[in-house]
Amino acid sequence: MSERHGLLPEATAHPYSHSRTLPPYRGILAVDAKDFTGRPAIEHAVISRTIPELLRISFTRADLSGLWEDRRFANSTGDGYVFGFDPAAMPFVIHPWLRTLQDVLTEFNVHSMGVAPIRLRVSLHIGPLPDSGEDFDGNGTPRNDTHRLLDSRPVKAILASSNENITQVAAILSDRCYQDAVASGYTGRHPDYFIEVPATVEGKRFDQQAWLHVPVPSGALYDRRVLGDEVIADQEAGDDSARAGRAKPRARSPRSVKNYRADHGNLNSGTVHGDQQVSNTTVSGDYMHGGKAGSVRGNLGDTVQGDKNTDQR
Incomplete structure (x- = not known):
């Protein structure tokens, strides 16, 4: 009969007790x-x-x-x-x-x-x-x-x-x-x-x-x-x-394609100074599906009632 018969296995590898080679x-x-x-x-x-x-x-x-x-x-x-x-x-x-x-x-x-x-x-x-x-x-x-x-x-x-x-x-x-x-x-x-x-x-x-x-x-x-x-x-x-010309500390990647749509209106991705002029056959406002990126100054409404410097035909 084996001398090890009935012996319990070693319970731990004794970490931190001495240095040894890393596994592959x-x-x-x-x-x-x-x-x-x-x-x-x-x-x-x-x-x-x-x-x-x-x-x-x-x-x-x-x-x-x-x-x-x-x-x-x-x-x-x-x-x-x-x-x-x-x-x-x-x-x-x-x-x-x-x-x-x-x-x-x-x-x-x-x-x-x-x-x-x-x-x-x-x-x-x-x-x-x-x-x-x-x-x-x-x-x-x-x-x-x-x-x-x-x-x-x-x-x-x-x-x-x-x-x-x-x-x-x-x-x-x-x-x-x-x-x-x-x-x-x-x-x-x-x-x-x-x-x-x-x-x-x-x-x-x-x-x-x-x-x-x-x-x-x-x-x-x-x-x-x-x-x-x-x-x-x-x-x-x-x-x-x-955009301000400062280097980013680490390259980060949302890295996805962003799809924007602006039926009968303007699509802005950046900074706009002043008013926007839109010419459409029928206009009851700007419609935008998706997100708006950047800082916008001027008229950029999702739905506009009234005059928005729009030339309607």
């Missing part, structure tokens, strides 16, 4: 299916089997089949999947893989008529994790943070508010991942494709800066429900600083 750094990728728990139970096993297959196909199409074959501490989470990989490949995972995953999911959902679509949130992070090929590898703070980012408010909100027929993928990158792979210039996507957001998780003590990336966006990305009031205030202050 790994890229960490996790995905979750939107509304998984709301689907009928009979679909759960099918979805759990389908997600890794969709990932495999997308990595193959993105010419990253080796990354999939060499994945580390891979594990199904029921409604998703997680694995580690060589962080040197992170720029290629961000682009072109995220866009390729979007294309694969679009194709899959089109051919799954009558079945609820599979739409995925993706979380990307980099950090030191045990990876010796043994059981329970890959556990540590970077792995935990990857899952927290995946469950965070911004990435859930952006996928929920987008069109399910257009946007199939919403990704969130940790700040470390963004700084190492995107801001450094190694990724084939300009920083303007990414939106800085505060990542918080309801009921959890988690609050980190992160970066959203939506390969095929739809709906309104520049949304207080997604970005948060504080981030929007910082972005607006940064825009004012730029």
Whole structure:
């Protein structure tokens, strides 16, 4: 009989007791299916089997089949999947893989008529994790943070508010991942494709800066429900600083396309001094859908009754 039979496992690694070598750094990728728990139970096993297959196909199409074959501490989470990989490949995972995953999911959902679509949130992070090929590898703070980012408010909100027929993928990158792979210039996507957001998780003590990336966006990305009031205030202050000729301390990116419309009226995005003159066939005021940016002095009413220096025919 083994002398260790019946002995309890060692309960702790004794942190802070002495110095030791850091575990290897790994890229960490996790995905979750939107509304998984709301689907009928009979679909759960099918979805759990389908997600890794969709990932495999997308990595193959993105010419990253080796990354999939060499994945580390891979594990199904029921409604998703997680694995580690060589962080040197992170720029290629961000682009072109995220866009390729979007294309694969679009194709899959089109051919799954009558079945609820599979739409995925993706979380990307980099950090030191045990990876010796043994059981329970890959556990540590970077792995935990990857899952927290995946469950965070911004990435859930952006996928929920987008069109399910257009946007199939919403990704969130940790700040470390963004700084190492995107801001450094190694990724084939300009920083303007990414939106800085505060990542918080309801009921959890988690609050980190992160970066959203939506390969095929739809709906309104520049949304207080997604970005948060504080981030929007910082972005607006940064825009004012730029207009005044002052350098911004750090590049921030609402980085979304803002669509404005002004039927039968004026559209202003900047500073207007004095009155505005509008000539229309029929005018009962200015109508504006969207937001007004900048400081306006003079006549800029949403609805105007009376004279507004308007030449009516």
